[in-house]
Amino acid sequence: MTRSLEGKVAVVTGASREIGAAMAEILAAHGCAVLAAHFGEAERATVVIERIRATGGRALAYDADLSSITANRALITCAVDAFGRVDILAANAGLTISAPFLDTTEEQWDTLFDLNVKGSFFAAQAAARQMIAQGNGGRIVFSASVTGVQAIPGLSAYGITKAALRHMAKTLACELGSYGITVNALGIGAILNERNRTDDPEYETHWGSVTPTGRVGLPADVAQALLFLVSPGAAHVTGQTLIIDGGWTLTSPLPPSS
DSSP states (O other): OOOTTTTOEEEESSTTSHHHHHHHHHHHHTTOEEEEEESSOHHHHHHHHHHHHHTTOEEEEEEOOTTSHHHHHHHHHHHHHHHSOOOEEEEOOOOOOOBOGGGOOHHHHHHHIIIIIIIHHHHHHHHHHHHHHHTSOEEEEEEEEGGGTSOOTTBHHHHHHHHHHHHHHHHHHHHHGGGTEEEEEEEEOOBOOHHHHHHOTTHHHHHHTTSTTSSOBOHHHHHHHHHHHHSGGGTTOOSOEEEESTTGGGTOOOOTTO
């Protein structure tokens, strides 16, 4: 395997579960030292760190509620203290709340925006300040969603947060480009993970049946897309949202389970 990111330091948030864990592991496999942030779930985070170290990688876990501005700043400080620098931020931490628009509460709205939007914004701000101080650029990638591209009933507030991340990538790309920092987003589609399998035991079949590629997405698909955006080959790609959905947004049909 080509270690195209040798010597780089990556911060991955939401790294204790499927997509974030896959991100942390693929970056470590390509040479990054990784600070894997999580909130609770210490046992899951430990498993991720142990898998990385078992293959010769360098990684540390960091437990924090990243809906807090202070926690996001401390996160970047921890990465610098541990590894000396920050080159990559994968702002993946987020949560989903499903509710009809007419039933959505202020508490649900605030919970979603505090983590998905505010947390991502201030993680990026702290990381960008560090990257600028280092003077050699960097990469920031947000985990957005196809729900921020296409409207899905029952996910109004969640979808708005993900649309905000897409626009955040555009705006920050304009402001940070002169420092050699690229900012992009991942438009993540239907992914086979523990939560989705719990919600719908036939999730893989249902979503595969309405996806042009004929299958549901996997965490590894998202991790590979992240790897491209932080690789040397994507040095001139910024302000974009890379859709990872097997073509679902081309027509956006909902499966019967929805």
